[in-house]
Amino acid sequence: MYEDRIRCAALRGKITSAAEAAKLVRNGMRVGASGFTRAGDTKAVPIELARRAREEQEPLRITLMTGASLGHDVDRMLTEAGVLERRLPFQVDTTLRRAINRGEVMFVDQHLSETVEMLRANLLGKLDLAIIEAAAITETGGIVPTTSVGNSASFAILAEKVIVELNLAQPLALEGLHDVWIPGRRPHRDPLPILHPHDRVGTSIIDIPPEKIAAIVITNEADSPSTVLPADEETARIAGHLIEFLKHEVKHGRMSAQLPPLQAGIGTIANAVLSGFVNSPFEALTMYSEVLQDSTFDLIDAGKMVFASGASMTLSAPRQAQVLADLDRYRDKLVLRPQEVSNHPEVIRRLGLIALNTALECDIYGNVNSTHVGGTHMMNGIGGSGDFARNASCAIFATKAIAKDGRVSSIVPMVPHVDHNEHDVDVIVTEQGLADLRGLAPRERAKLIIDRCAHPLYRDLLRDYHDDALKIGGQTPHNLARAYEMHLRFNETGSMLPDRTGGLVASGA
């Protein structure tokens, strides 16, 4: 059975049930699981683990590392079963998020390029077990990943033992799509030889000795589809501002007509903005990104994009079905890489990417909060946004200017949590407009951000704050006694606006 999927005959005897395989996980272990923004995650063993934890009396708490977020409610089930002691480097699950914010799960929010770098340097402890989804296992025991590479390769290489979830729902045609390059141990490391998004520099499989594979579990389930919302009026306007800006850059010789390779963060806004390029004058676009979303395939289908490099493909249900059925059409236009390669500062700086990521809120000086609601409560995590923004040739952050029917402004006097500071933020864009902050001092940035990006409802409030702060002076004028006035007012009244009833608008609702 499964000869085409398990080509190393000696390994066919390792097939077992998810419940049996899950017994390899013991209390206190560190476990690395595949999965990057719902793609290529393990679909059976973690769920058995949650079941076992609920049924058994003995404690079963682990450190779980992944590529990024998981699908199939795995994080929810593990949280509800109390299995998660420590979780890194990213998540998007509501139940897990609440447990993190109650301090019940220690969440280590990391740049996505850094987890396996730290693991390899023995800074996160020994990895006991890897659980990796595969489309196939080769004659030599090599693992063919599925819709993501993420951290799977290094997890499999660094772990003591590996459980493979062989997913029959992932087509064999995925084979050959991946390019696995693993950096050497420092200080003896060679340059990462990627010079273009399409360069293939590694192997198409995760190369581990077959004897490390302790169990194989057969699954047959699609990835959870992406939850990205369709474009709306605001995201279309954001895309419009951004395309005008890029046309302007090309016109002034600061970007080539083909544009530098694009990166776009996960989520509705970035996806919608990227889709906006379908109707742009740009041709022969390339991506060097982490997550390939529907928009990437929209651009390929429209003949606008010639190549896309990522760490995963996270697609809506119809797109997923179409792309997986039609892989030969995309084969020469795609590559999936380990996330430390897709997000590597060396390559990002070399290629000079345009990086487009989403901000939760920005302050008037251009500092960005990507993660902490109210400065305290974790939303998802920084993800790859820092990897890209720091070294991109143009780091763009997009957000709608208001949220919650206008009761929240995404432009605030001072962000209560800084994921990206003024040094790394080149452009801020909202549906109101775009602020090009490059080469500007903070006082200049403030004027531009308030004028161009803030919602009219909040412009005067922000100007008043800045005028008041100017009395205190400094390179970055602030009045610390008032810096969080808008946030505190929201906590008290449910709105950042001073007049709770008078100011509400339907815009953006």
Next chain:
Amino acid sequence: MYEDRIRCAALRGKITSAAEAAKLVRNGMRVGASGFTRAGDTKAVPIELARRAREEQEPLRITLMTGASLGHDVDRMLTEAGVLERRLPFQVDTTLRRAINRGEVMFVDQHLSETVEMLRANLLGKLDLAIIEAAAITETGGIVPTTSVGNSASFAILAEKVIVELNLAQPLALEGLHDVWIPGRRPHRDPLPILHPHDRVGTSIIDIPPEKIAAIVITNEADSPSTVLPADEETARIAGHLIEFLKHEVKHGRMSAQLPPLQAGIGTIANAVLSGFVNSPFEALTMYSEVLQDSTFDLIDAGKMVFASGASMTLSAPRQAQVLADLDRYRDKLVLRPQEVSNHPEVIRRLGLIALNTALECDIYGNVNSTHVGGTHMMNGIGGSGDFARNASCAIFATKAIAKDGRVSSIVPMVPHVDHNEHDVDVIVTEQGLADLRGLAPRERAKLIIDRCAHPLYRDLLRDYHDDALKIGGQTPHNLARAYEMHLRFNETGSMLPDRTGGLVASGA
């Protein structure tokens, strides 16, 4: 005249006075000048420029870019003469700082690796003029830099015209010490081929066509000496904690016995800590840093350090005299590079540096403020600390736990300006102790930082804050209404301590 120093005969006719050369600078120009932390700065033309601005009636305001800070009170004189409209990427001058904080000079505080990257990409406008200190000009018009390379090479290459200050006080023996490598224009750029701190990958001169050299000014003046203070009891204790930590890392196999290459920021604390390695068990140390200070030469002289790569040498007066007289002794142990190479994320990540930089203040979650006093007023600038901390294998920030006789705590509930966030800060060390934050969640970090790093005077205050913030909860608990209580109290009373008279201590005075 100067045959040994100006070997291109055609250029000897370009010798002129500083005052004449300064006439090449006109109102509104963008000027790039050599100089990195006082080393290899231009010593005559900018001063003439200041004189001319004071004497002339017509406006003379320019954008001045340098490598980093300048000596010889150049920034003071230019500020007093009203010449500086815009200044980047770093400064340390008291007069300029005040003008910046009054909003009279637009200061663009940049990662030191990024200025010429932006200039090359035409993001900072056209560079009209470069003023570069040289030890010699070669037969082909190539410039031999002096005690710094900094941004000099790219300034000379990118500027329309170049003024050379030929400084006879800089020994000709400096020739050959430099390694100038310039990255290609993106997106067609090769890997930066440095695999070890001692690798030489470029040319020993700044290679420009001789016809670009518009004027040569002869000077004869030493670099301004560094202003670093001697080690004291606290810095010795910081060094002690750090060396214990590194020994522990070696013992547990997380670092090699030789240690990864070291980077150390400019300043008294980093210099003193580095000097502490003289009495450590570590051997065959290397540096891959930006500024080489006295401590580097202490370590070389002690036989502890085998090679040091930097962008400049900034030394005390006696060290400067000794090193410059004795260059042959250090020749095979030193290289000076462009700052975008010394600070390049690609090399920093590849070599896995230990990065040691100074914090102005840290918060209980490990966010670091390196630049803004009180969150508003610029001290010096971020410098290279971000370039290094982001990609080092171990990013350490050092500070004394208190300042101003105990009236200021360097550990605070929330920093009012974030230069390095939790994602990039691995270790915080004060004279009180060391907190290893790697792999920890914010709530865990807070406990460790308060217990290990905070001064006993402030521990209870910080614990009270954190306990109160825990009631609000979240991944990173904060009470925004109280987050800046200590800062506001200092503004009001001159002390962060609640009891102004009772709490003062002499420690650290």
